[in-house]
Amino acid sequence: MPVNRDSAGPPAQADQLTELRQAIDEIDQRHADGESGFFSLQSDPDLDSGSGSDSGSGARSRSRRLSASTADAAGDTSSGNETLSDDVPSFADALSFDTDGDDEEPDYDTSYAKAKKTAMNMLAMRDHASAELREKLIKRDYLSDAVDDLIAKLQKSKLLNDEEFAHRYVRAHRERRKLSRSVLKRELKKRGISPELISDAVDEVDGEEDLARQVAEKKAASTRQLDYEVRERRILGMLARRGFSSSICIKVTREVLAED
Numbered sequence: 001m002p003v004n005r006d007s008a009g010p011p012a013q014a015d016q017l018t019e020l021r022q023a024i025d026e027i028d029q030r031h032a033d034g035e036s037g038f039f040s041l042q043s044d045p046d047l048d049s050g051s052g053s054d055s056g057s058g059a060r061s062r063s064r065r066l067s068a069s070t071a072d073a074a075g076d077t078s079s080g081n082e083t084l085s086d087d088v089p090s091f092a093d094a095l096s097f098d099t100d101g102d103d104e105e106p107d108y109d110t111s112y113a114k115a116k117k118t119a120m121n122m123l124a125m126r127d128h129a130s131a132e133l134r135e136k137l138i139k140r141d142y143l144s145d146a147v148d149d150l151i152a153k154l155q156k157s158k159l160l161n162d163e164e165f166a167h168r169y170v171r172a173h174r175e176r177r178k179l180s181r182s183v184l185k186r187e188l189k190k191r192g193i194s195p196e197l198i199s200d201a202v203d204e205v206d207g208e209e210d211l212a213r214q215v216a217e218k219k220a221a222s223t224r225q226l227d228y229e230v231r232e233r234r235i236l237g238m239l240a241r242r243g244f245s246s247s248i249c250i251k252v253t254r255e256v257l258a259e260d
Contacts, residue, residue, distance in 0.1 A: 112146035119150060123159060127168060130160050131192020166193050166201035174205050178215050181208060183243030209252065212244045216256040224260070232257060 115137050122128060122136065130151055137147045154160040166188055173179045173187070181202050188198045219238045223231040232253055239249040 108143060108146050111143040112150060115142040115147050115150050119154065127165050129162050129165050129191040129193055130155060133160065162193055163197050166197045170201045170205055178211055178242060180243035181205065209248055212239055212248050212252045213256065215239055215242055216252045220256045220260050228257065
């Protein structure tokens with residue numbers, strides 16, 4: 001026997017069922033009158049097609065649940081529609097995201113500032129030739145244009161001066177390390193000094209044989225306990241490593257050993 005659902009349950013439950021039916025009827029009426037913009041935000045393929053079992057009471061049921069949940073969350077259909085639209089990023093916004101900033105090339109000003117700071121620290125430690133300093137800065141991945149401009153500015157301000165560098169280098173290493181003229185030329189060339197500046201700097205020093213004698217006498221003094229042949233070989237090797245010519249090496253070695 002069919003059950004009369006309108007009369008089932010206590011009076012309070014019957015009142016709730018009546019209010020629920022009225023709310024559903026009201027939503028259906030508003031939907032029929034064209035106030036259904038918010039339904040399109042969550043379209044269902046089955047609803048759109050209008051086919052199958054969902055085109056009947058099942059489709060209306062889902063529509064009512066969507067209507068009720070949207071109204072509860074936003075207060076009314078129009079405000080709920082605006083809220084949902086704001087939550088969805090547009091395709092243009094997605095394209096504007098910065099996905100990888102690490103691949104960007106450093107800009108000129110930043111590279112110049114960093115290169116200048118590094119160069120000043122290097123020059124504070126010791127003198128550098130222009131080419132030598134440039135090579136070190138380029139190895140640190142500073143922009144070549146920024147490095148070239150910095151080198152030119154340092155040269156203009158006399159903080160870099162290859163001519164003065166060459167002369168200071170020759171005097172210091174001649175006195176401290178007792179290097180021959182040929183070795184001094186080789187060392188200056190490695191630092192990028194031009195041949196003209198190298199010749200001017202090295203030509204100012206003389207006394208090649210006297211310098212070789214100083215080296216030989218020091219080595220002879222430290223090898224007195226050894227045989228003559230061993231002493232001779234070690235003195236000759238020392239002079240050769242300092243870059244003295246073979247004729248000076250042989251002459252000075254024999255003289256020093258004969259006098260010792």
